[in-house]
Amino acid sequence: MATWSAPGKIFLFGEHAVVYGKPGIAMAIKPRVMVTVRKAKRQKKPNSSYIAECFRQMGVSGSVYVRSQLPSSSGLGSSAAVTVATLFAINDEFDIGKSPEELSSLAHIVEKNVQKGRASATDTYVSTVGGMVLITGNTKRRLPPQPIQLVIGNSLTHHNTSEMVGKVAELKRTRPQIADPIIDAIAAVTRCSMHHFNNPRELGNLMNMNHALLDALGVGHPQISRLVLAARAAGALGAKVTGAGGGGCMFALCSKSAKTRVAGAIEACDARAIITTIDTQGVRKE
Numbered sequence: 110m111a112t113w114s115a116p117g118k119i120f121l122f123g124e125h126a127v128v129y130g131k132p133g134i135a136m137a138i139k140p141r142v143m144v145t146v147r148k149a150k151r152q153k154k155p156n157s158s159y160i161a162e163c164f165r166q167m168g169v170s171g172s173v174y175v176r177s178q179l180p181s182s183s184g185l186g187s188s189a190a191v192t193v194a195t196l197f198a199i200n201d202e203f204d205i206g207k208s209p210e211e212l213s214s215l216a217h218i219v220e221k222n223v224q225k226g227r228a229s230a231t232d233t234y235v236s237t238v239g240g241m242v243l244i245t246g247n248t249k250r251r252l253p254p255q256p257i258q259l260v261i262g263n264s265l266t267h268h269n270t271s272e273m274v275g276k277v278a279e280l281k282r283t284r285p286q287i288a289d290p291i292i293d294a295i296a297a298v299t300r301c302s303m304h305h306f307n308n309p310r311e312l313g314n315l316m317n318m319n320h321a322l323l324d325a326l327g328v329g330h331p332q333i334s335r336l337v338l339a340a341r342a343a344g345a346l347g348a349k350v351t352g353a354g355g356g357g358c359m360f361a362l363c364s365k366s367a368k369t370r371v372a373g374a375i376e377a378c379d380a381r382a383i384i385t386t387i388d389t390q391g392v393r394k395e
């Protein structure tokens with residue numbers, strides 16, 4: 110029996126633009142998914158298509174038990190965390206001997222196969238290595254971790270990543286003269302943020318800009334907008350949607366002293382707040 114865990118993530122900057130080779134910055138967060146794998150003669154059909162695809166890719170059969178601190182389909186990378194933890198647990202339980210790099214690439218393949226579409230390597234990479242990462246096309250780079258204080262707001266409305274990625278692709282196809290400059294502007298905000306990680310106020314402003322640009326791309330949701338505005342009014346330095354949008358989660362960048370107030374404002378909007386910070390550890394054996 111082997112148990113491995115992997116962290117969830119938020120997109121600090123650049124979701125959607127990252128699908129088109131622009132830079133994206135993601136950060137691992139404390140809530141995790143724990144996966145236990147045990148050898149079995151026959152594969153019991155797992156509830157998750159991600160887990161089924163992990164076993165298929167590794168060419169073995171086993172049983173799985175999952176415990177998750179992350180809401181699913183919400184922009185916190187729960188499917189990537191499940192995929193990464195499952196692949197590492199299978200590798201360990203069956204002594205397959207793949208390297209962490211091979212498993213991380215395989216996790217990206219699993220996500221792409223299940224989502225039947227474009228998926229950047231952001232979620233699976235950050236879930237593997239933890240901390241903060243910069244993704245640009247096929248290049249992945251770890252950034253120096255920052256003590257970023259966050260309140261996540263779960264709107265309790267699920268989203269579908271492939272649907273939202275498809276929506277942006279459709280806008281790019283039908284209105285490239287509008288969509289392309291918005292995507293370029295998101296990339297400019299992401300690049301600018303790299304110079305302001307030690308300036309929370311400026312970082313917050315850039316997050317607000319990124320949020321507005323994602324709204325303009327058509328991946329907003331009324332409940333997410335409500336949470337973003339409530340968090341800012343309660344003293345957050347900045348707030349934005351995270352992940353594909355169209356529902357799911359937002360987060361607010363806060364000073365330590367404002368975290369509880371911002372969490373209260375989010376909960377007062379019929380949403381769930383998670384006070385958290387960076388997790389510098391990626392996938393690990395439990």
Ligand code: PMV
Nearest residue numbers: 124125184228229270352353
């Ligand atoms: O909602 P999530 O956590 O699946 O994030 C999706 C982020 C996108 O940039 C929209 C797609 C991707 O694969 O990077």
